[in-house]
Amino acid sequence: MTFSVLCLLHLLAAGFLAQGATFLQTHRVMMRDGICLATDAYGATPEERRPVLLMRTPYDKGRARASAERFVAAGYVAVVQDTRGAYASEGRYVHYNNDDQDGFDTLEWIVQQPWSNGKVGMWGSSHPGAVQWLPAAGRAPGLVAIAPTAAPSSLYHTLYQGGALRLGLTAGAGVAINPPPPGIAAPIPTMRNELKCVHCCKHVIQSSHFLDLNLSADFYCHLL
Numbered sequence: 265m266t267f268s269v270l271c272l273l274h275l276l277a278a279g280f281l282a283q284g285a286t287f288l289q290t291h292r293v294m295m296r297d298g299i300c301l302a303t304d305a306y307g308a309t310p311e312e313r314r315p316v317l318l319m320r321t322p323y324d325k326g327r328a329r330a331s332a333e334r335f336v337a338a339g340y341v342a343v344v345q346d347t348r349g350a351y352a353s354e355g356r357y358v359h360y361n362n363d364d365q366d367g368f369d370t371l372e373w374i375v376q377q378p379w380s381n382g383k384v385g386m387w388g389s390s391h392p393g394a395v396q397w398l399p400a401a402g403r404a405p406g407l408v409a410i411a412p413t414a415a416p417s418s419l420y421h422t423l424y425q426g427g428a429l430r431l432g433l434t435a436g437a438g439v440a441i442n443p444p445p446p447g448i449a450a451p452i453p454t455m456r457n458e459l460k461c462v463h464c465c466k467h468v469i470q471s472s473h474f475l476d477l478n479l480s481a482d483f484y485c486h487l488l
Contacts (some may be wrong), residue, residue: 284475287336293345295362295369303345303370307336308379309415316384316406317343320367320440322350322357331387341379345370347395350441357441360395360419367399375406382406389413391437392414394422 286349287307292300293348304325307314319328325344332342343459348366349357375382384406386396393415400410439450 293370293373295366299348299353299355301345301348301354301366301370303343304332305377305379306332306342306344308341308343308377310378313379313381314339314341316343316380316408318343318345318370318384318386318390318423319388320347320363320370320386320395321388322347323391324351343370343374347363347391359438360398363395364398364402367395368402368404371399371404371406380406383408385409385411387411387413388415391441392416394419466485 289305289308291303291305293303294300302325305368306329317335319325319332321328321344325346328344332344335342346353347357348355348362371384374380374384374463379435385408386399388396389412393412396410396415397417399407420476423433444450485488
């Protein structure tokens with residue numbers, strides 16, 4: 265009986281690994297400044313070189329598991345990375361500030377892996393879509409295709425309309441990545457209530473890379 269159970273477990277484990285879709289390795293990928301980014305590789309086995317699909321996200325790499333497994337089943341290695349300062353990655357997150365260098369360095373790491381055939385595509389929507397334009401513009405090694413969704417190539421026109429900062433967008437998406445300090449409530453998703461949360465808006469403004477740094481957070485809050 266014990267032998268039969270062990271054999272059954274062995275067969276189940278072999279089938280689990282053979283599928284590749286659930287074979288997951290987590291790496292600490294070092295960037296050029298020594299910061300390490302948490303990076304999940306699905307279906308990566310050194311016995312076979314495959315094309316790679318990459319997503320870089322500030323919204324928790326674990327949330328992309330279902331999509332990654334579908335890509336592995338289709339014959340790809342799927343790589344999902346927490347961007348700098350997000351979740352399991354080191355460093356401080358500043359909107360898009362390091363995503364050109366970090367995207368380039370991540371792609372450079374991918375093409376050097378024994379499970380990569382040297383060809384990489386990127387996928388993702390919103391922020392994970394927007395960060396695809398940056399390594400593409402820098403001609404990062406191995407990047408042959410991008411598929412940005414809900415991600416215009418102009419970040420300026422995403423965050424400003426008529427020259428005015430879209431606080432509704434910044435305060436909503438911003439606090440999802442950079443939560444406000446203890447004791448300060450995040451705005452609830454209506455424009456009126458967002459504008460009432462002056463302290464929270466100050467936090468978002470102070471952590472935003474997009475603002476005119478010659479002006480103080482108080483200046484923007486006075487616009488409310």
